[in-house]
Amino acid sequence: MIDIDAFRSISYGLYLVSSRAEEESAGCTVNTFAQVTSDPLQVSVAVNKENHTASIIERSGAYTAVSLAQSASMELIGKFGFFCSRDVDKFEPFSVRTDGFGCPYVAEQAVARFSVKVTDSVDLGTHMLFIGTVVEAEVLSDEEPMTYAYYHAVKGGKTPPKASSFIADRVGGAAVEGDGANSGSGSAASQSDGAGSFSAVDASTAKREGVRYGWRCTVCGHVEEVDELPDDFTCPICGVGKEMFERIEL
Missing domain, CATH: 2.20.28 (Rubrerythrin, domain 2)
Structure with missing residues (x-):
């Protein structure tokens, strides 16, 4: 038996992941960025293969992850979470800086940023898991970081079906909301919170x-x-x- 409610006890943060290859920049909202070792400092992030951001990270071999502050606007979260980088300049009109790899990142409404060199990737079927070494890290503000629970309970946020931990109501059954925030197509799912x-x-x-x-x-x-x-x-x-x-x- 799988009790879907058990997965809601897993804790997440909320991040913007972005990268640049040649003349293309892309970014998306994720909840899957996580530290995996401390020596060396390694992190991982899972990104849906259909997201343009995944292909840009594969081409560039590097990305930045920005930890969002609790004060981050739904406009910022939504622009990176519900639109495609092929169609929209997600970085406009926000304050943007560039890291040592040339990757753009949003430098406002954020707590910290991490620049990562990808050292390995794992094909997870619907998602690519990018494992990498942190080469730059910077505190951007003294605000509290936003958790994914805060995004739902306080911000009233929703989850696109392409999210890494989006879970069907029944295994193989109708889709309802799990937890996760990768950028999606904006198609509606049957979701219970609000x-x-x-x-x-x-x-x-x-x-x-x-x-x-x-x-x-x-x-x-x-x-x-x-x-x-x-x-x-x-x-x-x-x-x-x-x-x-x-x-x-x-």
């Missing part, structure tokens, strides 16, 4: 006196605190249209 005390309501429900309404994105969890969404509305975090929003009581 924005804390918000509750979904039918769009046709009559307004009750004193009750405030809003709309929540079922893909990334973003909430628009308005009575109605325009027909051409798109989510500022993950880019999906109005049809992917559900009406909620605030």
Whole structure:
């Protein structure tokens, strides 16, 4: 027997991983960056093969990982987590620096950054596991680092189905949310968490006196605190249209 809830006890951080090869830069949001040895200082990260970032890391042989601060905006997390680097310049309009390998990294809303030389990689089927040696490390702020639990419970964040630890409700069954945050296509999955005390309501429900309404994105969890969404509305975090929003009581 596999109790899916057991996997929710595994702790994660939240990171931006980025790299550059030739004239291409790419990056994505992950929760899989981890230290694996202390002497030498080695780390690993798992990235979905369909993410452009994985191919750029393979070509460059190096990457940077930025540990996000609790204050990091959903706009930053969402841009790196729900869009493709082939289509969008994810680094604009954020403050960006370059490490010794020439890899760009976001230097704001972050606690620390690590520059890694890839020494080995393992094909995990859906993901590539990149193992490497840390050659640069720098503290960027004295803020508290964001955990993945904080991203869900406080930020109201969602998980793309391409995440490393995304787990089906039943083995071989319907997909529901596990934990993980690699960049995805923005396609909706059946997900159980969301924005804390918000509750979904039918769009046709009559307004009750004193009750405030809003709309929540079922893909990334973003909430628009308005009575109605325009027909051409798109989510500022993950880019999906109005049809992917559900009406909620605030």
